[in-house]
Amino acid sequence: MPLFKTLMVIGPGLIGSSILRRARSTGQLAERLIVMDKEPAVLKRIEELGLADSVTTEPAMAEEADCVVVSVPVRAIENVVRSLSPHLRPGTIITDVASVRGELDSSILSLLPHGVEYVPSHPMAGTEFSGPDAGFAELFENRWALLIPTPETAPWACGKMQNFWEFCGARVKFIKADEHDRICAMVSHLPHLLAFTICDTADNLSSEMRSAVLDYAASGFRDFTRIAASDPVMWRDIFTANRDVLLETLDRFLRDVQSMADAIRDGDDDAITEKIKRGRSIRRTLIQNKQA
């Protein structure tokens, strides 16, 4: 028997449509799939792809769902939940897949009717592409899904969502919201910020430099840019929702950059090689762990 009778996915983009594809291909997640989006064209595409039993632009259908996955940009989540709220039955699980917690959890909790279980989750999987055609059923395979229950989340709902992500192919970890945001600032948000910026810098320098970058990208630059193709609104939302933690992590990084710059300026050979060696050690461990 599938985990849920009726699963509703709101925002069938990269993440949402990957969940839908997984649900279709394994049959383990739900008997019936409802898909909601604000754009009829997107819903039409979802129907063409055979990824929904019902599609809707209206939140009222949420009353038919046992589980609602809100897979829209971080700052759009609150409004979506507000519109859903009157239609949610007690016993329904609602989750988002937001890349940052920030203040989100308390706003969402304050919107939900009694008896609805909120289980924030964050699948640590993605690509630089977006939209309903970008998803694939294996996206979460062997990747982490972080579960970040609020103090009010019922254990049974955590258990269900653990099964949900495991059926998606992911490995599940429970984590606290502040720890989540600190870790994601370091492993994901800061790298994205730097990737967007280095592309911007190259672009600003001169047209000579722009074409040189395009010619010689393989020399190191290219590695920095894969993630820079990601969606602007999604990343604007992440950067602003994790503002304080991200800026603090950036400060740490800038202090380390400054210290490397000082060592180069002063010709302090030992300091330079020490920093390079320390930097290498994390990379080497990644290689040993076959994650590189």
Place this chain on the structure above:
Amino acid sequence: MPLFKTLMVIGPGLIGSSILRRARSTGQLAERLIVMDKEPAVLKRIEELGLADSVTTEPAMAEEADCVVVSVPVRAIENVVRSLSPHLRPGTIITDVASVRGELDSSILSLLPHGVEYVPSHPMAGTEFSGPDAGFAELFENRWALLIPTPETAPWACGKMQNFWEFCGARVKFIKADEHDRICAMVSHLPHLLAFTICDTADNLSSEMRSAVLDYAASGFRDFTRIAASDPVMWRDIFTANRDVLLETLDRFLRDVQSMADAIRDGDDDAITEKIKRGRSIRRTLIQNKQA
């Protein structure tokens, strides 16, 4: 008939041994291969690999060479050339493969006897590995080899070295030294500096963060770290030899980072998405050019 009668490679590491492998596999570069290194163990390995007709720790054999490739870290080049200099015959071509020009060219020119042709070159190809076992004959295939002749380099010698790199599989471009250093600062040296530093920052933060980085590297961090495994001495030399241009490029980048940080701090949505969009455009062009 091969391009040179006798080719001498000094420093048979990643780059040097790739040239030797290419020479062996195509027969186009030289009839005879001499390899010099300061470490007898390295020379023994080169003999085991069948990559040399003669090996030596002594510079005297340079008198037998028509072309000498000095493939050692940037700041070791000058001393190597000083030791070779008394043994070089007029008509011999000497080249290095240094990743930065800086002050190198004038120092080398002042060391060379009359009639020896110096043709600085920089193959824009590499990996994060080093040593005689890291090389491979296809390393330069379809990559750029930049030729940076000095005002005193004879045209015939430029022509020979153009053939040399083309026989290695590379596409050749002639470029001025200062332009070379500015471009490489942007496409290669700055990305490496940031890659080493972000690994260092993660490592410095806490052991919790270190292990989180290892768990969740796939979320963006990993892309930044491939190049951070590269050799510390090679990079120390590059950073210090290109000091002024690198620090200037870093300053431009830091100003752009600061401006992104300000936009995030102020919640200036338009400024954030504008910057992200500008950053994406270079990446998109790379994808269109099939270089990504």
